[in-house]
Amino acid sequence: RWRAAQKAGLTKVPVVVKEVDQDVHSLEMALIENIQRQELNCIEEAIAFQQLVDQFQLSHEEIAIRVGKSRATVANTIRLLKLPAVIREDITAGKLTMGHARSLLALEQTEDQLAIREEILRDKLSVRDTEKRVNERLKAKADPNSAEKPASERDVHLQALEDRIRRHFGTKAKIVGSPKKGFIQIVYTSQDDLNRISELLLGKDA
Known part of the structure; x- marks a missing residue:
């Protein structure tokens, strides 16, 4: 950052000075900076958040404070990792959006998630249409006779x-x-x- 500032002709750069006691803290800070500065897709971001949980025992609240996001955003992003691999690959490839993914997370069964995923790709469903399909499936499972009422x-x-x-x-x-x-x-x-x-x-x- 200092080199970039010099090239821009700046003599002062706003910084936050942190004392780091161990190499592990340096790795934590490097990962957080990567999340903040890189243009990660939501799956890459979810993996990075989960890495902070697994390697550094950070809570969702602590991650949220460090990366400047809400706790709900961090939790929702990490939940994407519960989706089947093929759906995560679709998100990374841009075939499905974060909105599609959040709709699919309302379904507990993998087979239901994959079935709706097929409908999204086949029928080119919007997020709102996906939500409707998901709700219809949830209602059918909650009450198999609901369609007849x-x-x-x-x-x-x-x-x-x-x-x-x-x-x-x-x-x-x-x-x-x-x-x-x-x-x-x-x-x-x-x-x-x-x-x-x-x-x-x-x-x-x-």
Whole structure:
């Protein structure tokens, strides 16, 4: 950075001075700088975040502070590594977007993720269309007879709201009850997933 500043004719460069006690801390800092400065795709970024977790025992919150992103962003990015290898390759190749990937993460079964992936590529689905396909599959699995029920048996507004909640949190969600009274179920699969959902609900200070 100093050499670049000299070439630009600058005599002062804003820097953050950090004391590094061990080589391992140097490696950690180098990896974080690489994340901040390189144009990584979301899968490469997810791998780098996971490396910080595995090698340096950093929490999602600590990573978020170091790289200047929200905890939810870090958690959502790392979740991409749960997707099948072929889907991760599609994301890296630009065939699928981060939005497609987040929609697929709402499906727990690999076979369901791969089935929707085929539909995305075959039908050139937008992210919104993908969300609809995912929600349809989730509903069918939750209630195999749901397709046979008339629309009047379920409040249309509640159904639309349930779909929005699923899309917003990127996970299974269900509204149980009537328009006047009931409760909402939101599924989480790990402590980090719970933290991610909490941040979406309550903000960064959750």
